[in-house]
Amino acid sequence: MSTTLIRNGRIIDPACGLDSNGDLLITDGRIASIHVDGDPSPPADDSIDATGCIVCPGLIDIHVHFRDPHQGQGHEETIALGSAAAVAGGFSTVCCMPNTSPALDTTEQVAGVMQRGRDAQLARVHTVACGTIGRRGETIAPISDLIAAGAIGISDDGDGIADHAMMRRILEAVASADSCFMQHCQDPEATKGSVMNAGPLATKLGLIGWPASAEEAMLQRDLELNADIGARYHAQHLSSGGSVELIRAARAQGQPATGEVSPHHLLLTEDACSTYDTNAKMNPPLRRREDIDALKAGISDGTITILGTDHAPHPAHTKAVDFAAASFGIVGLECALPLYRKALIDDGVLDWPQMLAMMTCNPARLVGLDAEGLGSLTEGGPADLTIIDPDLEWIIDADAFMSSGRNCPFNGWTVRGRSIKTIVAGAVVHDRATAVTV
Ligand SMILES: [Zn+2]
Secondary structure, rough: OOEEEEEEEEEOOOOOEEEEEEEEEEOOEEEEEEEOOOOOOOOOOOOEEEOOOEEEEOEEEEOOOOOOOOOOOOOOHHHHHHHHHHOOOOEEEEEEEEOOOOOOOOOOHHHHHHHHHHHHOOEEEEEEEOOHHOOOOOEEEOHHHHHHHHOEEEOOOOOOOOOHHHHHHHHHHHHOOOOOOEOOOOOOOOOOOOOEEEEEEHHHOOEEEEEEEHHHHHHHHHHHHHHHHHOOEOOOOOOHHHHHHHHHHHHHHHOOEEHHHHHHHHHHOOOHHHOOOOHHOOOOOOOOHHHHHHHHHHHHHOOOOOEOOEEEEOHHOOOOOOOOHOOOOOOOOOOOOOOHHHHHHHHOOOOOOHHHHHHOOOHHHHHHHHHOOOOOOOOOOOEEEEEEEEEEEEEHHHHOOOOOOOOOOOOOOEEEEEEEEEOOOOEEEEEEEOOOEE
16 A cells, blocks of 8 residues: 655645645555645655645546647647656646547547546546538537447537538437537638637738627527527637627526636737737637637636636647648647636636636546546545646747647747646656656
């Protein structure tokens, strides 16, 4: 039996409202006991000093792209590199999106990603599987089989499900399998060739605009369809204030709808595109200050409950081209935590326990990983933990990322807050002190 005591940390478990200084004992990869408010701790074989640090459930990101498999896509990311990036950023669990090549639409593909995740021995790697075969929107995927094979959700991320009848069938299948559907809300007809937010700036730059209404239209249709079905419906990477209002109204009517935001949609506006910087090219696009304010209001009032990174590594050559031709997306795992701190805590929107809820118990509940004891500090549950120095100041250096991706508009930013240790099943899989992922 091996025991490790994490000593003198600020132990935060949003799942049960715990926020106290104390110690946490790990025994054989599981959380054995939590000792706060002067409750004495038992002796242990090893100890980790967490003085001045937050000790919380391992962070969970339900929206990453690890590009595996990637036949013919030219991507350099692998599940091993993506997992190293995850644990370096404090994430102990990630969920991979299925817009790979081939797409994750068979039980064999799902099993393969999960196996390669286990082989990497870093983060817990789960996968979301396709709603339609090949993500083409034409033929429904074998949803119940994919979920039975281990997929923790269904999505055609990268594209929305355009066809209404198909969307209804998918929501029904997801509801009957007690899983969740994650929508990339984008009306394809309204966004043909679109590369940045629609408006005067896009016109001035000579770029084709992607209107917020194209996100809102699909979201509104989905929420109307789901009103009768009641599936767990999750809107990914929201960018528009109008979307917040739609989710707020649906939740007020009792629909199990959730929304997600990513760091870039909270910290950058379309102005970042004005120099044709391809690291500002996102899908959905960066929008206006009013949208950021509405997203933050939605976070503050509990309408938006999940933070995701949409970690999207791209080879450098796909960004070193004209803005119109460049790939969409940025890497996010290794700088998300301080960026959320900047956007939400420094701005007074949330405190640490509230923000960590959006990165632990809330995503765990959406995808059912709470049943495995993830996303909370449960005695007897897996010892997945993140130790965070909340005030550590550092400069984001994309060249130092574990990820193969260097496409990061935050490169060079001075930020505060960093994961200093990431622990999965009791094992330290990333240690900032040695700057190595083990
Ligand atoms: Zn997407």
